[in-house]
Amino acid sequence: DAKTTQPPSMDCAEGRAANLPCNHSTISGNEYVYWYRQIHSQGPQYIIHGLKNNETNEMASLIITEDRKSSTLILPHATLRDTAVYYCIVRVAYSYNFNKFYFGSGTKLNVKP
Amino acid sequence: DAGITQSPRHKVTETGTPVTLRCHQTENHRYMYWYRQDPGHGLRLIHYSYGVKDTDKGEVSDGYSVSRSKTEDFLLTLESATSSQTSVYFCAISDSSTEAFFGQGTRLTVV
Numbered sequence: 001d002a003k004t005t006q007p008p009s010m011d012c013a014e015g016r017a018a019n020l021p022c023n024h025s026t027i028s029g030n031e032y033v034y035w036y037r038q039i040h041s042q043g044p045q046y047i048i049h050g051l052k053n054n055e056t057n058e059m060a061s062l063i064i065t066e067d068r069k070s071s072t073l074i075l076p077h078a079t080l081r082d083t084a085v086y087y088c089i090v091r092v093a094y095s096y097n098f099n100k101f102y103f104g105s106g107t108k109l110n111v112k113p
Numbered sequence: 114d115a116g117i118t119q120s121p122r123h124k125v126t127e128t129g130t131p132v133t134l135r136c137h138q139t140e141n142h143r144y145m146y147w148y149r150q151d152p153g154h155g156l157r158l159i160h161y162s163y164g165v166k167d168t169d170k171g172e173v174s175d176g177y178s179v180s181r182s183k184t185e186d187f188l189l190t191l192e193s194a195t196s197s198q199t200s201v202y203f204c205a206i207s208d209s210s211t212e213a214f215f216g217q218g219t220r221l222t223v224v
Contacts, residue, residue, distance in 0.1 A: 034212065041201060041218065041220075042217060042218070043117075043203050043205075043215030043216050043217050043218055044156065044203070044205075044213075044215045045215070046212040046213070046214070049212065087155065087156075100158060100161065100171070101146070101158070101205070101207075101213050102158060102172070103148075103155045103156040103157070104155055105153070105154070105155045106155055
């Protein structure tokens with residue numbers, strides 16, 4: 001049960017910010033939001049995660065709404081190498097299911113020159 | 114790739130034959146996972162392990178079995194391969210507080 005909804009595809013111009021939305025309206029208070037991406041047929045790559053607060057690392061920023069029902073992954077300056085499928089998943093903390101990662105279908109981001 | 118090795122990377126087998134895929138890690142992580150990926154379905158969890166000899170089923174476990182006799186190795190077995198099991202299989206590892214790290218995948222074709 002992926003528990004997330006993402007648009008199937010998005011386009012972004014190279015050098016511009018890419019904003020990828022995710023809806024997780026049934027998220028519980030102890031569930032984290034994780035983002036991964038998969039380039040071509042490689043294994044998925046971890047990007048960022050958060051619980052309540054916005055997070056930023058060297059790859060991206062994660063904005064979580066105050067009610068936590070949705071989030072946005074921001075790639076500040078998209079490059080052609082960021083073309084990939086991006087997965088938003090929820091991960092239950094402090095429970096038996098903590099270490100089960102369930103993936104949905106993701107968003108195919110196409111970065112165009 | 115966080116010290117994860119999947120073998121073989123590619124395999125073609127006949128329907129009805131047994132197949133074993135191996136995942137080997139050098140990170141000493143507690144949790145190991147097997148996923149399959151098919152067009153239109155994203156990644157689906159088959160089985161996972163939370164320690165030596167401790168395993169649990171995922172979303173699509175029918176037709177698959179797993180074993181973990183050592184921390185570093187997690188085996189996925191198709192007892193009698195079917196064409197519906199043609200897929201790309203990914204192994205992943207994690208620890209209690211970390212994200213999951215994925216291997217490069219095994220492309221299995223059942224003819």
